[in-house]
Amino acid sequence: MSDRAKLLLITVVFLVAYFIPLQHPRVQSAIKDTFVMLQDYAQKHVLFCLVPAFFIAGAIAVFISQAAVMKYFGPRANRVLSYGVSSVSGIILAVCSCTVLPLFAGIYKRGAGIGPACCFLYSGPAINILAIILTARVLGLELGLARAIGAVIFAVLTGLLMSYFFHESEQERATESAGFDANATQEQALPLPRMASYVGVMVLILIFAAWARPEEQTGLWWAVYQVKWFIVMPLLGVLAIMLWRWFTSEQISEWLQATNSFVLQIMPLLFAGVLAAGFLLGMPGTDNGIIPNTWVARVVGGNSVWANLGAAVVGAFMYFATLTEVPILQSLLGSGMGKGPALTLLLAGPALSLPNMLVIRSVLGTRKTAVFVAIIVVLSTITGLIYGSLF
Secondary structure, three states: OOHHHHHHHHHHHHHHHHHOOOOOHHHHHHHHHHHHHHHHHHHHHHHHHHHHHHHHHHHHHHHOOHHHHHHHHOOOOOHHHHHHHHHOHHHHHOOOOOOHHHHHHHHHHOOOOHHHHHHHHHHHHHOOHHHHHHHHHHHOHHHHHHHHHHHHHHHHHHHHHHHHHOHHHHHHHHHHHOOOOHHHHHHHOOOHHHHHHHHHHHHHHHHHHOOOOOOOOOHHHHHHHHHHHHHHHHHHHHHHHHHHHHOOHHHHHHHHHHHHHHHHHHHHHHHHHHHHHHHHHOOOOOOOOOOOHHHHHHHOEEOOHHHHHHHHHHHHHOOOOOOOHHHHHHHHHHOOEOHHHHHHHHHHOOOOOHHHHHHHHHHHOHHHHHHHHHHHHHHHHHHHHHHHHHO
């Protein structure tokens, strides 16, 4: 950060501290929800979602050969394969917009093209199979199907558009990567069967450790929740055996260092974003933020261009914990929200958030991040308009 940027930040903080009306009930509730949301995020997402994701990202950065990443996800990779795999990754991972960030950073820094990487970045949280099923059950089958189909198409379109807009910079990245020392990389990389087993076990740990408590205490999701730790603990034992048998102490040290670098890069920005989102909009499902929920409901009523655009912008900046978007939308629909804006928010909201944007900017830069967000907002708005006119 430059000295000018630091001075500007100090000035903004000073002006906010000087003029904020702390005695106003709305301001007090917003400040309280700021820290309630941070605590909720820390309790529900950091240990069992982000920590496994950081370790997976560290493993990708250290043990997966750059040649393999370039072959399957690089700028010159087979598009059908790279986009096909990236676009359905959310079905397997079932992560939120923040948990996917270390994984995205890992494959992008390892050489993945911006198109497949952004396709993965969108699909990870957007195609959460649990969220899609819950959407269909609570909000209706047609909305659930529209969300599922729209999310897959969006993931591919977003990746293709990012690749098109930044093809020149991608060619430069491909040229720079062409001269890497393949032999040195291959010495560090694990054999494919071991790498698949090693990462696969960590992905399973991530999925089951982060398995959220369902509202209904019946059915398959509740049964899995009841036994999830009986699944996670043996998986941790398998991971420990893999580390003991397959890795040297130097390799484990490099893995931990890579993991630590992702933590230092991502966590401060995530926490700052969660604090900002909590202050502006409050905890999901409450009306304690500095921006009243009635304002949001007024913006997204009907099926006009502005209603859909408003839903896309609100969804892009609002933070949704996994599955919370469904009860929030149920409440908004009851308050007069149109079906078009509802789909718009479902397509834009889970894949983006203010914390998510801050981290993406640290990986891609300001310009690419702005284009990525704009693509999702525009596509969500158009899709909502079409869906709202049909239903």
